[in-house]
Amino acid sequence: MKREHVESMNGNRKRSNNRRRSNNRRKQIVATQKLIISICVIAVLFSALFLFNPFTSQAKESDEQTLYKYYNSIIVNYNDSLSTIASRYCNLDATDYESYIEEVCEINHLQDPDDLVAGNNIVVPYYSYEFQ
Numbered sequence: 367m368k369r370e371h372v373e374s375m376n377g378n379r380k381r382s383n384n385r386r387r388s389n390n391r392r393k394q395i396v397a398t399q400k401l402i403i404s405i406c407v408i409a410v411l412f413s414a415l416f417l418f419n420p421f422t423s424q425a426k427e428s429d430e431q432t433l434y435k436y437y438n439s440i441i442v443n444y445n446d447s448l449s450t451i452a453s454r455y456c457n458l459d460a461t462d463y464e465s466y467i468e469e470v471c472e473i474n475h476l477q478d479p480d481d482l483v484a485g486n487n488i489v490v491p492y493y494s495y496e497f498q
Contacts, residue, residue, distance in 0.1 A: 431495045444484040457493035
């Protein structure tokens with residue numbers, strides 16, 4: 367009887383160990399499934415966030431041309447004034463003559479627009495629709 371009891375106990379232990387292993391395997395499978403589902407949900411959320419984000423840039427074709435600003439160094443000629451220089455270099459699509467003259471004075475540190483001296487170099491801005 368003791369032998370049967372020992373064999374019975376060994377059988378119970380084996381069944382118990384098998385149940386534990388089976389339960390652990392099930393728990394691992396369930397945990398893996400939950401992880402996969404979580405990753406899929408996060409991926410879908412991020413995809414939706416980027417697809418339907420109102421802050422993303424939506425490039426649109428425009429008929430407007432871009433006006434580029436450049437600088438040029440010129441030599442002041444005899445009888446040149448900032449008005450004559452503005453009439454040569456100012457693009458009225460970008461600015462008016464008065465603002466252009468103020469900008470030339472600021473760039474060249476001229477206190478008075480009449481401070482031009484023939485033969486001196488000054489820097490003047492000019493505008494172009496062509497990218498250079």
